[in-house]
Amino acid sequence: MNFNNIKFETSYGVSAQLPPSAPAEIAFAGRSNVGKSSLINKLFNRKNLARVSSVPGKTVTINFFDCDGIKIVDLPGYGYAKVSHSEKKRWAELMESYFQSGRNIKLVFQLVDMRHTPSDHDFDMMRFLQFNKIPFVVVMTKCDKLNKTETAKRLEEIRTELAEFGDIKAIPFSATKGTGAEEIKAEMMKAI
DSSP states (O other): OOTTOEEEEEEESSGGGOOOOOSOEEEEEEBTTSSHHHHHHHHTTOSSSSOOOSSTTOOOSEEEEEETTEEEEEOOOBOOSSSOHHHHHHHHHHHHHHHTSOOOEEEEEEEEETTSOOOHHHHHHHHHHHHTTOOEEEEEEOGGGSOHHHHHHHHHHHHHHTGGGOSOOEEEOOTTTOTTHHHHHHHHHHHO
């Protein structure tokens, strides 16, 4: 997979629009404003491949990118309180349809903010993935916001916090410094 050969393909806002899945897909999931789009931009060395916003809840569609025939999927964030009930319902239906429509999902990167314990929504998502036997790796974003002592403490805590998922991999990542990018790319290559 050539990480320099990627292009935006299309977006879908309702599940009925989702095309059948054939090529391998690698998806990025997480709460609103956790850094999914920033991670995608860093991995593929593009500033504006995936739209980044400082305002949570901006990604409201499932965005597909093509990288040498592999589909990279930027999922809408969950857990943002300041959206209407109908919008939350639409997001939930869209996400559930995406994951339960027999897609060729090879790996999901589940993003959590390294500075905090994963939220209830994060745990719900990881339990959903595990229950549906969808392989996932946890990416701990915004690691550059912590000093060395805080980083070591959070790495120790995350092992306990994620114990119910067995030997799950957790990768610290910084979109600013690029920390963890090569490890994430290696996981992608292994998955496909």
